Amino acid sequence: MITLQQAIFAYLAIAILGLSAAAVNLRNPVHSVLLVLLMFFHMAGMYLTLNAEFLAAVQIIVYAGAILVLYLFVVFLVDLNLELRIERFVRNHATGTVITIGVLTVLTAAAISFVPAPPGHWSIEMIREITHTRAIGAEIFSNYLLPFEITGVILLIAVVGAMVIARKDKNEKREVTRS
Amino acid sequence: MSGIVLLAPYPDLILALPEISLLVLGLVLVAVDIVSRKARIILPWITLAGVSLTALFLADSAGGTAFGGMFISDAYSSFVKIVVLAGVAFTTLISDRYLDTEDMRHGEYYGLMVFSALGMFIMASAADLIVLYLGLELMAFSVYCLVALLKQDPRSSEAAVKYFLMGAFSSAILLYGISLLYGMTGTTDLLAIADAMSAYGLTHNPAALAAVGCILIAFSFKVAAVPFHFWTPDAYEGAPTPITAFMSVGPKVAGFAVLGRVFFTSFYDVEAQWAPLIGVIAFLTMGIGNIVALSQTSIKRMLAYSAIAHAGYALLGVVAGTDEGLSASLNYLLLYTFMNMGAFGILILLCGPGERRETLDDYRGLAKNHPMAAALMLLFMFSLTGIPPTAGFIGKFYLFVSALKEGHTFLVISACIFSAISAFFYLRVVRLMYMEEPDKSFPLSLSPALSVALLIAAVGVIGLGIAPGPVLDMAGSAIMGFMR
Numbered sequence: 001m002i003t004l005q006q007a008i009f010a011y012l013a014i015a016i017l018g019l020s021a022a023a024v025n026l027r028n029p030v031h032s033v034l035l036v037l038l039m040f041f042h043m044a045g046m047y048l049t050l051n052a053e054f055l056a057a058v059q060i061i062v063y064a065g066a067i068l069v070l071y072l073f074v075v076f077l078v079d080l081n082l083e084l085r086i087e088r089f090v091r092n093h094a095t096g097t098v099i100t101i102g103v104l105t106v107l108t109a110a111a112i113s114f115v116p117a118p119p120g121h122w123s124i125e126m127i128r129e130i131t132h133t134r135a136i137g138a139e140i141f142s143n144y145l146l147p148f149e150i151t152g153v154i155l156l157i158a159v160v161g162a163m164v165i166a167r168k169d170k171n172e173k174r175e176v177t178r179s
Numbered sequence: 180m181s182g183i184v185l186l187a188p189y190p191d192l193i194l195a196l197p198e199i200s201l202l203v204l205g206l207v208l209v210a211v212d213i214v215s216r217k218a219r220i221i222l223p224w225i226t227l228a229g230v231s232l233t234a235l236f237l238a239d240s241a242g243g244t245a246f247g248g249m250f251i252s253d254a255y256s257s258f259v260k261i262v263v264l265a266g267v268a269f270t271t272l273i274s275d276r277y278l279d280t281e282d283m284r285h286g287e288y289y290g291l292m293v294f295s296a297l298g299m300f301i302m303a304s305a306a307d308l309i310v311l312y313l314g315l316e317l318m319a320f321s322v323y324c325l326v327a328l329l330k331q332d333p334r335s336s337e338a339a340v341k342y343f344l345m346g347a348f349s350s351a352i353l354l355y356g357i358s359l360l361y362g363m364t365g366t367t368d369l370l371a372i373a374d375a376m377s378a379y380g381l382t383h384n385p386a387a388l389a390a391v392g393c394i395l396i397a398f399s400f401k402v403a404a405v406p407f408h409f410w411t412p413d414a415y416e417g418a419p420t421p422i423t424a425f426m427s428v429g430p431k432v433a434g435f436a437v438l439g440r441v442f443f444t445s446f447y448d449v450e451a452q453w454a455p456l457i458g459v460i461a462f463l464t465m466g467i468g469n470i471v472a473l474s475q476t477s478i479k480r481m482l483a484y485s486a487i488a489h490a491g492y493a494l495l496g497v498v499a500g501t502d503e504g505l506s507a508s509l510n511y512l513l514l515y516t517f518m519n520m521g522a523f524g525i526l527i528l529l530c531g532p533g534e535r536r537e538t539l540d541d542y543r544g545l546a547k548n549h550p551m552a553a554a555l556m557l558l559f560m561f562s563l564t565g566i567p568p569t570a571g572f573i574g575k576f577y578l579f580v581s582a583l584k585e586g587h588t589f590l591v592i593s594a595c596i597f598s599a600i601s602a603f604f605y606l607r608v609v610r611l612m613y614m615e616e617p618d619k620s621f622p623l624s625l626s627p628a629l630s631v632a633l634l635i636a637a638v639g640v641i642g643l644g645i646a647p648g649p650v651l652d653m654a655g656s657a658i659m660g661f662m663r
Contacts (some may be wrong), residue, residue: 038381107355108387117365117379146246150313153202154320157294159210161324164287 008049015042029075033068040064054133082110189642194252196236196261199302204229205293212286215366219286223628226289229376230264236279237261239349244306245318248368251306255509258657259303259436262513266428269295269520276624277527281329281419282325288328292425295321299433303440308357308367313436315353315401318433318454319346326418327580338417345410349400356393372445382448391446391453398441402490405463405605415483420530420537423479424523427495432512438497439505458498458590464491465597472604479537481604482522485524485563487513488601492575492594495582504581510654513573514643519561523635525556528623528633536621552623553612553627555637560605562640565598570643577651 002010019039021034040063047056127135140148191200208225211218226510239482244251270292278288298318323343327337361367363386364375378403381387396407403411436649446453446583468488475481493515529552546553562569575598579591643650 107389110385111359112386113384114359114386115363115379115381115384117363117375120365141247143247144309144361146249147307147309147313150317152308153294153297154313156322157291157317157320160287160290161320162295164285164291164324165327 005049009046012042012046012049015039016046030072033071033075036071037068039066039067051127052132054136187252188224191250192242194243194245194260195250195304195541196587197233197240197421198297198304200229200233200236201293201297201300205290205297205489208286208290208293210286212290222289223271223275224285226293227268229272230268234261234264235236237252249307249310250301250304252405253645254302254657255301255421255440256436258433258509258513258654260300261335262432262516263429264305264507264514264581265513266425266432266520267292269428269516269524269565269632269636270421271426272628272635273424273520273524273527275628276626277419277421277530280530280624281530285328286297288325291321291325292422295319295381295425296429299429299436301409302433305437305440308372308441310352311441312353312357315433316350318430319350322422322430325422325425327412329424330420332415332417332456335419336417336614338456339415341410342414345400349397349407352393353397356390356397359386359390359393363390367440369624370443373447376445376448376539388449388452389615391449392456393631394441394452395438395456398434398438399460402431402438402494404460404490404494404534405467405487405489406460408464408467408487409520411487412483415486416477416478416480420479420523420527422534423483424520427482427519428512428522431486431490432509434498435493435508435512439508442497443500443505454498454500457494458587461494461498462590462593464494465594466491469597469601469604472601475604475644476539477537478539478608479544481539482519485601485605486519488597489519491597495587495590498587498590499581499585501581503587503655504578504585506651506654506658507574507577507581508650509588509619509657511578511581513650513654514570514574514639514647517639517643521555521559521633521640522613524629524633524636525559528552528625528629529621531624534621535604539608539611540618542611545613547617548620549623554635556612557609558637558640560608562644564602564605566602568641568644570640573644573647573651 015037019035019042022098025036026032030085040059044056044059044064047053047059122135122139204226206425207229208222211222211225224404225270237257240252240257241255241534242254247495274288277513278285295318298314298316298321301317301366302311305314323339323346325344357367360372361386363381364372364379366372366375376382376387395545399407400410415426431555442450442453465488465622468484468486470483472481475484489511494507496506496511498504499507509541526537529541542556545556558569562571565571565575567573575594582591582594
């Protein structure tokens with residue numbers, strides 16, 4: 001007998017997979033972005049079923065609310081006709097499909113023998129007791145301080161890198177007009 | 180040192196002093212460029228000074244773990260960091276004139292390079308899979324941007340996009356492996372994973388082995404091992420030449436560092452399962468790298484395939500699965516830094532404004548016009564082939580010995596055969612330089628920094644070939660006390 005929780009998980013999992021596959025395959029990038037938005041909502045639902053309400057809220061506010069809107073801007077601003085076209089690494093489409101199905105089969109077959117480890121310090125009862133948000137905060141700023149700081153540097157790199165790559169067009173034009 | 184006095188109450192930060200100094204250096208480089216355009220001329224010198232300071236901190240480092248056991252500083256990480264710093268210093272020296280000719284002098288160029296070195300430092304010191312992954316992304320993001328920096332050339336953007344897509348793909352595979360492993364062991368700590376693997380009886384569990392496989396695939400992407408090398412030739416060819424040199428040293432040694440750390444710490448109990456796999460990868464990498472290099476007409480692309488092949492040789496030490504083997508791999512990567520940086524230095528020496536001179540034909544009769552440059556190129560090509568008394572020979576010798584001791588006779592014999600094949604394309608450059616008549620003459624774009632880099636590379640290649648003792652000792656002691 002399938003419990004309600006399992007049914008919800010199954011729905012969310014299938015929806016996430018289907019929406020992602022559709023987002024990759026659609027021709028119109030605006031449609032793709034909107035499907036990804038839908039997928040993010042389902043991911044937030046998945047977090048809720050795992051008692052992670054803080055992550056669910058972050059998923060919606062940050063990913064769906066901010067990042068995807070940014071994506072949408074990019075899609076609108078970029079001239080898709082001028083896009084760089086790249087050859088496939090594997091020219092034969094069938095080879096790619098065979099390899100993909102092979103990897104999928106191997107990983108699925110391997111996943112059947114998955115044995116979860118015994119729960120550690122943060123059991124579900126423990127998280128319910130001191131609430132999820134507080135638990136995340138305590139972990140991030142104590143045990144996971146180093147990864148947290150590294151993430152900050154990564155974001156900085158992303159800003160610097162985006163600035164350099166975006167700015168060079170202006171420089172180029174200035175060079176041309178000067179000479 | 181005053182920095183240590185200031186940080187005395189925070190022992191964790193003292194251990195991470197080399198990382199902190201690199202972080203500050205990167206920020207300074209970016210800031211200086213924003214504040215003053217004229218100050219750009221001193222950026223390489225700031226980089227070199229910062230790198231030297233970091234090396235001082237590194238030499239001073241006591242060793243130990245910090246940040247709740249997530250960060251580890253030991254002889255192994257220090258050795259890797261020294262190779263990374265050598266890579267940054269060499270790249271800075273050979274960049275100086277190239278940035279002028281390609282008109283891309285930017286603080287961000289040096290800044291991003293230092294940030295990617297910071298990522299490699301974190302990878303080398305990671306004792307936790309989360310830190311390892313973040314270090315890897317920090318390194319990779321910076322390098323993606325560096326590859327795209329050549330503004331007028333669409334090949335540069337194409338290379339960056341390809342590199343980025345394949346990098347993102349390999350990250351996804353890595354994360355899948357890590358998440359499987361976390362689910363089954365309940366931890367991301369490298370030592371705790373090793374304990375959990377045996378405690379929960381995971382050494383023959385297919386899901387755990389699939390996780391090991393995913394992690395192996397992701398690391399193979401990073402060191403550009405066949406069959407995960409498809410991005411390498413395009414990314415290396417499209418990138419600015421000094422960055423190509425940097426990419427064939429820095430990310431590669433960092434990739435080997437995490438490969439060694441994770442597989443020799445966490446997965447040592449399943450060595451019987453992964454060692455044959457890495458053996459196959461090493462064989463394919465040496466074979467395809469060397470054989471495809473034969474048919475290249477662009478010397479930059481040829482060096483890209485040669486970089487793939489050399490990763491294959493270095494994997495032999497990992498296949499051996501012994502401390503001696505891993506130290507031979509590390510040692511080889513250090514020696515490779517010298518010869519590879521030297522060869523790329525010559526490539527940059529030939530670059531002129533508007534002309535990259537990257538094809539083999541440009542080397543025709545080089546010895547007539549520029550005997551010194553040709554002689555240096557000859558030396559680096561000999562070393563890449565592995566002809567004594569150069570460093571390349573010593574490196575290969577110790578790798579082959581360590582693999583032979585563990586009974587990998589077939590792999591070592593094929594490595595020798597592939598080395599012989601590689602002689603054909605390396606020495607073809609030599610033949611073109613010395614035995615053909617030049618059809619045109621052009622000036623070299625020599626600069627003081629570039630000559631210093633070439634001099635150090637040449638001295639390193641000969642010196643380490645004749646007296647490899649100190650480096651071998653250092654690589655040997657780097658492995659002590661890091662495992663199990």
